[in-house]
Amino acid sequence: MGAALVLGFGLTACGAANEATGDGGTGSGDNGQSSSLSGTLNGGGASSQEAAQGAWRAGFQQANPEVTVNYDPIGSGGGREQFISGGFPFAGSDSYLTNDEGELDGATERCDGQAPIEVPNYVSPIAVIYNLDGVDDLQLSPDTLAGIFAGDITTWDDPAIAEDNPDADLPAEDINPVHRSDESGTTGNFTNYLSTVAGDAWTHGEVETWPIKGGEGASGTSGVVAAVTNGANSIGYADASQAGDLGKAAIGVGDGFELPTPEAAAKILEVSPESDTATDTELVYDLDYTTEEAGVYPIVLSSYLIACPSYSDKAEGDLVKGYLSYIVSEDGQQAAADNAGSAPLPASIAEKAQAIVDGITVG
Structure with missing residues (x-):
């Protein structure tokens, strides 16, 4: 696995009293002007997501003006490595975690013995x-x-x-x-x-x-x-x-x-089955590359967000949960489609991803 730039996680919580919701981390739904979220969230990984992450960062920060989100496009392998080592509180990857090189076990250990969450966030x-x-x-x-x-x-x-x-x-x-x-x-x-x-x-x-x-x-x-x-x-x-x-x-x-x-x-993605390794918190798919159905382009990446199912640091957890929730929301998916040319997640898959993100516990 290639060497990756280690980014520290700097976060300040100025009264992050309300749990982030699917409206981009705001508790009020008024475009974030009364959001209680603040601080800096650093993540990284798949460079394919770079344009989409730019759109998501802009949308989330507009709704949460006291938050700064940074995404380092160091590649999927680097993102997974930094998540497992604790350098990133979340990562983006163009492939889901497996134990071929012990990554799934490593991520579970990083998440205090709990299996990580993995949800699709990007289809392109x-x-x-x-x-x-x-x-x-x-x-x-x-x-x-x-x-x-x-x-x-x-x-x-x-x-x-x-x-x-x-x-x-x-x-x-x-x-x-x-x-x-x-x-x-x-x-x-x-x-x-x-x-x-x-x-x-x-x-x-x-x-x-x-x-x-x-x-x-x-x-x-x-x-x-x-x-x-x-x-x-x-x-x-x-x-x-x-x-x-x-x-x-x-x-x-x-x-x-x-x-x-x-x-x-x-x-x-609609015609592909969930992987045999999928769980209640790992929504991962094995793409059907052999499809002969007209209108289907077969060389596709389905990118994933990787995070822990719980965060003992409430401020850190609120930011991760709020940002991921915005990404898989209808507004977040449309922002990526408009600015990065990706396809919004099918509604049934987005609903499952949202439920998994909503289940992140903090504090």
Whole structure:
């Protein structure tokens, strides 16, 4: 797990007498002008959430003018590490906690023996972004996509790409595949998709740290976007909300190809089952990457908020509960949709997430 910047948790509680509610942490519902919350809340994790976290911070701080929220986009692995070590009172992650590396046990120990809470807060397509002069509408089947990132398809005029794009004028140029160089939940979701739907072409399994040499590595979502933007004939993967004006490939689903729209991304969560490890406080899903349903974009990250189910420090707990409650609320989800291009959580899932956050106890 990569090294992470440790942020201290500074908090002052100036009469935080009322428990935070789903209206953004205010006790009065008057846009926060009489909110009793105050202090600084530091969290961090998945860089894919950076744009959405900016919208959530702005909305929550407007409702609670005595509160400052900071979010450090150090990557999912760093966020989980800092939560488990106690550096963050909450974290954002593009994959849920497991015990593959003892993280779930570590989080339980950090939460004084109680299993952590995990709720989805963000659904967004992972766009396959590209910078290819003269090609505006790139289509890629799962096997072709996997072959590119495995390093087996190395030129843009390869027959496999040409078969997916019979009307495109593909250049005879080398492909520069760009991957995340840091431990990344986005990489985990992307490689999980590749190994699930194109296991013969992608034999490296689901990993959060890029497993092969070759191509170009870049740190964070913004780093991948910058590398593809600045590199002719490049292709990469990144949260669609941060892809800017780069080309976004349509990915093969069933008999057609689907573009990475928020609406198409949200549909996969609705058809996916809860994980076998889901509990009353861990609302986690195993995405159905193999769906052939039209209108569903299959390469999706469903990000999570990770926190403790109880906080002995009332001021700390009130801030965590208030902020998380705002994020999963209808207003919070719409703020992210408007400012980050994500898809609001389906109503049934948002209701379950809200109930889990409401169950956080403080003091």
